[in-house]
Amino acid sequence: MCITPTNRRSFIKKMAATAAMTAAATMFPGIVFAIEQEANLPSGNDLDWKKGPCRFCGVGCGILVGVDKGKAVAVKGDPNSSVNKGLLCVKGYHQTMCIQAKDRLTHALVKKNGSYVRTPINEALDIVANKMKETIEKHGKDSVAMYTSGQSTIPEGYVASKLMKGAIGTNNLDCNARLCMASAVTGFLTTFGADEPMGCYEDIDYADYFITWGNNMAEMHPVLFSRMLEEKNRRGAKIIDFATRTTRSSSASDKSILFEPQTDLAVANAICHEIINKGWVNKSFVEKHCNFSKGLTNIGYGLEDKFKFTDKPEKIDFEAYKKFLEDYTPEKVAKYSGVSVKDIKYLATIYGDPNKKVVSYWCMGMNQHTRGTWINNLVYNIHLLTGKISQPGNGPFSLTGQPSACGTAREVGTFTHKLPKGVVTNEKHRRLAAKIWKVPYGRIPAKPTYHATEMFRAVDRGDIKFIWTQVTNPLVSLPKTSRYRPAMEKDSCFVVVSDVFPTPTSDVADVILPASWHIEKSGLYGNSERRTQHWDKMVEGPGETTPDAWMTIEVAKRMGFGDLFPYSEENHVEEIYNEYRQFHEGAKHGMAPLDVLKKQSGVIWPYVDGKSTQWRFNAKYDPACSNGEDFHFYGKPDGKAVIWQRPFEPAPEAPDDEYPFWLNTGRVIEHWHTGSMTRRIPVLHKAMPSAYVEFHPEDAKMLSIGNGEKIKVTSRRGSCILPASINERGLPTQGQVFVPFFDENMMINDVTLDAFCPISKEPDYKKCAVRVEKA
């Protein structure tokens, strides 16, 4: 970036000022520094401000990147973006600083005789294509796999899906969004028959109450939380934090309610019991727009290889549902949830009051759950029973963690069971994909193969003999890495890793491909509120760095699929997007043309007649509603949403005499996921240099543990040594410890359990049993 000492010094000063302004934005929602931000930019520079979405979380803040002489020198919030209205969080402001990291992957590296050898990119792509082809010839098409990301752009996800499912003819494609959003998807599909939230961020401007379910928004979605705080201060909106750990979000909320891990299922049912018992059900809404169903119970935890589960939904009536809820009176649930009868009733009162608008927010707390689909269903139940859904300020809202978990993983469909429209098991959907992709219909297999956890189990078993990972770092982010790291090191599997920086995953690769970073390529992301955002390439990447989409296309061509990938290097993003849009034509998911996306700071789909649809399923806002009623849940054949009977079932592993603590893992505001980018941004790394294990002060006292003391955290899978943290960032409940997972030098996922929700196949990173001792 700036090379002279003077420039470097002024740049650091600007960054220091930015950090302070960001901190102020957290403390004073709506604070304005905008004019000063621009006034303090280095003088004499003719900055070209280019728009795009932030690289990091799923909020999808609009950013403006200041480019000077081909270098990115500044980032500020896009005031024209309705998402963040000019605000950014500390990660957002500093994001482009990682580009200059000294250890940036600039050229392809190929392992030869145990050492990495710098190799021309064309030669490395030849090796990848030949190896993939040779593996298919020798072991069949299901011996090769791709594992991509909710951070892949829409074109990157699209060409990966087309290569694997359309060209090769295998469903061995899954992505890291399986680890964060799969339960949200199955929750939406089972309840509404259509994925993604019905509302949008504008709900924040109307809601009277925000209830956050296991969601530390102050650190994970800070800009949205800042908008909520602004409404709290401006018009008295209330924030209720319902969680297993006291966090910055709890401190800023009006009320913090803590529950025992896993018992959110029971509390949600108790809220529904109370709503029915008190006569707060919106009867006409339920009668017109809802069905009742139950599914199988005692459904397992996916701990064994090749675990299979298929639910068997069965229709029930309201009376049967009401009877089921008799086991969930507030009094009964209070006994094991740790939530008082008074607090359960308080929550029910908020949802039950017809004059209060309520938005429920959640993210990993509900999704990374061995009953993730169920808890998503149960929160929908609350909103459906009270009719508080699909209206400004009223609705359940599942937040995403990654910038394009919605746009790419869910909409393009980079899961094993998905296609760009619909699922592989549906003949109509396969025929549409075959038609648009111009491949024989029979080539797309009708059966899903490996979801993320099972994919790496298959690598371990030797069933997968070639794997290509893009935009993700599974050997830090998978649960139970103590099994999957040695699996990926085995000679039985050829490993290709595309990334921007070296990671523990690239450490085991046979070929490392140097990927372009965010602003070094054009792309599109889709955020939590169904907003598609486009950006143009802003700066050149170093060395032979190449966009992931183009590397996939080059490999496809080398494998003999050139006719299916007729895109040009200069314009492939536009060409791919235009092809992809055909999948979603129509009022239910129509996507904006690229020229519209280029002009605006994102557009919400369905985009119909030149207009975004902000609240789906509500006839007042959604042109796809066609049943003549106020609401139409058109994802289901009969137009009705489902209220699900789902019980409380315990976690697969709970504290016992040998492993007496719950382990909860998560993130911190300074770092993005596995830290491969943010740990290379000095201001963020210095602010949070390493992971830690957080204790309740009483537990620390009982164990005579002091702050900073080295602690060994051990489970039945593995162990990890970290410094103790007491009364610092967060406060776990007694009997629980919390560890953030961003630090590759302190691999807490060696300790976690690879149990998952049998419906969504999403692992639970929030609950397993550990013991702690001084190291």
Place this chain on the structure above:
Amino acid sequence: MPIKSYLAHPQEGKKEDLLMALSKINHCEVIPAQNKDVIVLVTDTESEIEENILKEKLEAIESLKLFSMVSGFDTQN
């Protein structure tokens, strides 16, 4: 050669006084919020000794209620 940033909170009704006082001190750059009672302060000194002298000057300002450090850089590294 430390560069540090702070949030400076004024005594009630003294934001303008604080802004003026900070603006007069060498090695300080100030960015006042337009709509809140807080000022971003960036200090740029040559050494730790100079930094400590500056801190003493800042702490002596009457219109300053408190100041909290947000980030710190040593530009020699």
